[in-house]
Amino acid sequence: MKFFVDTADVAEIADLAATGLLDGVTTNPSLIAKSGRNFLEVVKEICGIVEGPVSAEVVAMDVDGMLREADIVRKLAPNVCVKLPLTLDGLKACRKLTSEGTQVNVTLCFSANQALLAAKAGATFISPFVGRHDDVGFDGMDLIEDIRLIYDNYDFATQILVASVRHPIHILQAAKIGADVVTAPPAVLKNLAKHPLTDRGLEQFAADWAKTGQVIA
Numbered sequence: 001m002k003f004f005v006d007t008a009d010v011a012e013i014a015d016l017a018a019t020g021l022l023d024g025v026t027t028n029p030s031l032i033a034k035s036g037r038n039f040l041e042v043v044k045e046i047c048g049i050v051e052g053p054v055s056a057e058v059v060a061m062d063v064d065g066m067l068r069e070a071d072i073v074r075k076l077a078p079n080v081c082v083k084l085p086l087t088l089d090g091l092k093a094c095r096k097l098t099s100e101g102t103q104v105n106v107t108l109c110f111s112a113n114q115a116l117l118a119a120k121a122g123a124t125f126i127s128p129f130v131g132r133h134d135d136v137g138f139d140g141m142d143l144i145e146d147i148r149l150i151y152d153n154y155d156f157a158t159q160i161l162v163a164s165v166r167h168p169i170h171i172l173q174a175a176k177i178g179a180d181v182v183t184a185p186p187a188v189l190k191n192l193a194k195h196p197l198t199d200r201g202l203e204q205f206a207a208d209w210a211k212t213g214q215v216i217a
Helices: 010-017 029-035 039-049 063-073 088-099 112-120 130-135 140-154 168-177 186-191 196-212
Strands: 002-006 024-026 054-057 080-085 103-109 125-128 159-162 181-184
Touching: 002 010, 002 186, 010 039, 010 186, 024 181, 029 039, 039 054, 039 063, 054 103, 063 080, 063 088, 080 088, 088 103, 088 112, 103 112, 112 125, 112 140, 125 140, 130 140, 130 168, 140 159, 140 168, 159 168, 168 181, 168 186, 181 186
Parallel strands: 002 024, 002 181, 024 054, 054 080, 080 103, 103 125, 125 159, 159 181
Antiparallel strands: none
């Protein structure tokens, strides 16, 4: 499974990239607004930190506007992935951009039928939002299972990018289902390395080592 981080915080991205475990970045208008920075500048900077795809979302609602904005965004760096909404206009723009070799992330997916349309439009990634699905009384992981089954049935190349991840259990469940990518906030990704028994073991090792009076030098 690939790990993307869902943020526009350059410092957080650089910190995670230093682990060697980060495969890409996803942003959206809300995250850009939270950063307080210029959209084009921050996307270009992020593209210089990671080698993998960096999703940058257009804000136009019509196909012509989406394509116009996408043309600006994809010129920022070779690893830009244009992010489009799962609407009919978004799917039209997706077909056009992918036919030209541009990576496209189709976002705000809440049904398997929507995911099927995105795959047929040639999307590089489909982003089903599991956390928001859970918020309204549905099991977001049921959606991931349905998409995985459909994509495997027809050998679609579109990668399932699990989004709106709220906690490490979402990541575990997505990995067991066979999702291709997960994108999560920095804190959630960092929590994957944490376990109380690991902390307890390190405390015991440190205490026992101190008793020896030794140093490694």
